[in-house]
Amino acid sequence: MPMQVTETRSEGLKREYKVVLPAGDLASRVENQLNEIRAKAQIKGFRPGKVPVAHLRRLYGRSIMAEVMQEAVNDANRKIVEDNALRLAGAPRIDLAKDEAELEKAFAAKADLSYVVALEVLPKIEVGSFDDVQVERLVADIPDSEIDDNVKKLAERNRPFTAKDGEVVAETGDKVTIDFVGKVGGEVFQGGSAEDVDLVLGSGSFIPGFEEQLVGLKPGEERTINVTFPETYGEASLAGKPAEFAVTLKAVAAPGELAIDDDFAKGIGFESLEKLREMLRASLDREASLLSRRKWKRELLDALDKKYTFDLPEELVTREFDAIWRQAEAELKASGRTLDDEGTTEEQERATYRKIAERRVRLGLALAEIGDSAGVKVSDEEVAQALYERARQYPGMEKQFVDFYRGNPERLAEIRGPLFEEKVIDYVLGQSKVADRHVSKDELVKLVEEAEKAAEEEAQKSLGPAA
Structure with a gap:
């Protein structure tokens, strides 16, 4: 039977x-x-x-x-x-x-x-056209003056310094070599001590107020410097806290002349000053393009999120939510804070992340269907290039990194997936109504920040008071 x-x-x-x-x-x-x-x-x-x-x-x-x-x-x-x-x-x-x-x-x-x-099962998705999708693409115009400023900054970082002899004191613009031990609340803190550190006074490289207090110091002298870490300092445990540094000045070097010419460019690996300027312009254009992409990509994804309505597979949403929730819990634990500290509750956070999970699944399924219908492909060569780019972040371990990914299909899919998504997004952009708006670099940065802040506020508002 x-x-x-x-x-x-x-x-x-x-x-x-x-x-x-x-x-x-x-x-x-x-x-x-x-x-x-x-x-x-x-x-x-x-x-x-x-x-x-x-x-x-x-x-x-x-x-x-x-x-x-x-x-x-x-x-x-x-x-x-x-x-x-x-x-x-x-x-x-x-x-x-x-x-x-x-x-x-x-x-x-x-x-x-x-x-x-x-x-x-996966839902049936009718792709349709993208005539109704409108996107504003910001285009930053990089003026020659910005290229000039970047050349000067690069020259400053490569400025020659000559050791001062005899009875000398440190002045603004000098490069000093120092040892220091930092304390917060009378206790030495991790990362707050170092030896033989070179610092150009006035460069703003250290905590505000630190460099100014070294002016007038002589080689061999010690000084206790009192500063306060900025509220926005990267290390949360130090942000906003007063600190003292026991500093020993070991050497002082005076700045040499700053010549910005072909010889300078050749000294840092370029054929000429013009080639250096071309590299800087290409780099700034690429940086602006990526920044602009952040804004128009979000707008495009928002449009697709509204365009497609279909049932979501519960299993996929749950799996995505679990991954987001685990990451959120890990980040909260690492920061040493609780949900109460953040002014929220687990119920509210779960509601927030559930909506994020649903959006990701909806967009993921829609983009996959769009890509398949459009015949979008990611070649093995493109995956290999992206893999090697990622491997470069681990100097000395590149081969082990590549071998690990190539031996794990699921890991390799983590590289292929984003490449496919970006190709599909570019395809949709090409089928949509795109309006370019030329702005300055500063305007671009401001508009992107404002758009991201507004998107975050809108996401919170959409949850409602009972979230």
Whole structure:
């Protein structure tokens, strides 16, 4: 008797099928495997190929039946998917009968194996056209004066310095070499001490107020400097706190002349000053383009999020939410803060991240469908290039990094996925109505920051007071 499959549920994206695998079919599969083993088995007391099947059944029957059942279930799942032309959103879930006696009978091939397979399918998405999608693309015009400023900054970083001899004191513009030990609340803090540090006074490289207090110091002299870390300091445990540094001045060097010419450019690896300027312009253009992309990409994704409405696979949303929630918990723990400190509750945060998860899943499915319908592909060469770019962030371990990713298909998909998404986004942009607006670099930065702040506020507002 052939396998029996009956659909028992079809609601939204959820499907359930009752499957009956005949005992005779399972027994036949077990018998075939036992005969294969019999032909090869070498068991003490029996000649090769002459081991009784009954003896092999006692030795291996139960483990073989487990393999047979798993294989039969996999075959049934494939048949259900193929016969019904389903696109699964996740792995099938198998619900076996809870009656252990019935299961044991099926395991002994004395009764049919009956179970329910629950599936969740991907929604059908009508891609349509993008004539209704409008995007403003900011284009930053980089003036020659900004190139000049960047050349000067580069020249300043490469300015020659000559050691001062005799009775000298440190002045603004000098390069000093110092040792220092920093304390907060009378205790030395991690990262607050160093030796033989070069610092150009007036460069603004250190905490505000630090460099000014070194002016007038002589080589060999010590001074205690009192400063306060900015409220926006990167290390939260130090932000806004007063600190004192015991500083020893070891050497003072005076700045040399700053010549901005072809010789200067050649000294830092360029053919000429013009080639250096070309590199800087290309770099600034690329930086502005990436900044602009942040704004128009969000607008484009917002438009697609509103454009497409379809049921979301619960499994995909839950999986995305769990990943976001784990990351949020880890970041909160690392900062040493609690939700109370942040002025929120777990219920509110879960509601926020649930909406984020739903948006990501909706956009992910929509972009995947758009890309497939448009024939968007990511070549192996593009993946390899992106992989090597990422590997460069780990100097000395590039080969291990590349080998690890190439040996893990799931990890490699983490690189291919974003490349595919960016290609699809560029494709949609090409099919949409795009209005370019020329702005200055400062305007670009301001507009991007304002747009991101407004988007964050709108996201919070959309949750409502009961979130």
